[in-house]
Amino acid sequence: MQVTEVNHPLIQHKLGLMREADISTKRFRELAHEVSSLVTYEATKDFEMEQVTIEGWNGPIEVKKIKGKKVTVVPILRAGLGMMDAVLEHMPSAKVSVVGIYRDEETLEPVPYFEKLVANIEERIAMVVDPMLATGGSMISTLDLLKSRGCKHIKVLVLVAAPEGIKALEQAHPDVELYAAAIDDCLNEKGYILPGLGDAGDKIFGTK
Ligand code: PRP
Ligand code: URA
Secondary structure (H helix, E strand, C coil), X not given: CEEEECCCHHHHHHHHXXXXXXXXXHHHHHHHHHHHHHXXXXXXXXXXXXXXXXXXXXXXXXXXXXXXXXXEEEEEECCCHHHHHHHHHHCCCCEECEEEEEECCCCCCEEEEEEECCCCHHHCEEEEECCEECCCHXXXXXXXXXXXXXXXXEEEEEEEECHHHHHHHHHHCCCCEEEEEEECCEECCCCCEECCXXXXXXXXXXXX
């Protein structure tokens, strides 16, 4: 599996701010958006380009444009919604495929409860967004679903990944690409990432 920790001063600075215990919902949401935008920049750097001729100010010129626009953004409810708009800002024509999964707090097993995927998903690059890759269960379950519907090219974008989750994802789906703003230290006994962000969904939605 291709794993990229997007090591950039802007990302590290903003993630540092997000780790503050008493951060407000507003600020956490804003920073999640900003970091997601920077991760998107990195995750799209291999997009295929084509040369086209346009009418420039001084006559016809060759410019580059992204070849095709076949992307579906896949937010994993709920917390993935906090990253979705940042991806869509860069790719406003992308379609959205929503997957609802929560993690059982006792067993840490993923519990799927919703899916609405675009019809021609097998023709698209899926950019799956979820701020936290902890045990990896929720992401693996999402990718199982996407592949069962024919998805072949999958990019996973997260804010914080735990080594345990990366290992599990690598074993289950070695063919995908993972982009993380940070790879943290470990999981605690309750399956939370350390140092991590705490409960990202609660912080984005203000539910706590
Ligand atoms: C969080 C997070 C991931 C999942 C990660 O969601 O957003 O989806 O946990 O944990 P895992 O890698 O161990 O599966 P949560 O279950 O808290 O749901 P929410 O997004 O609705 O808050
Ligand atoms: N889900 C979260 O929101 N945070 C974690 O640290 C682990 C799972």
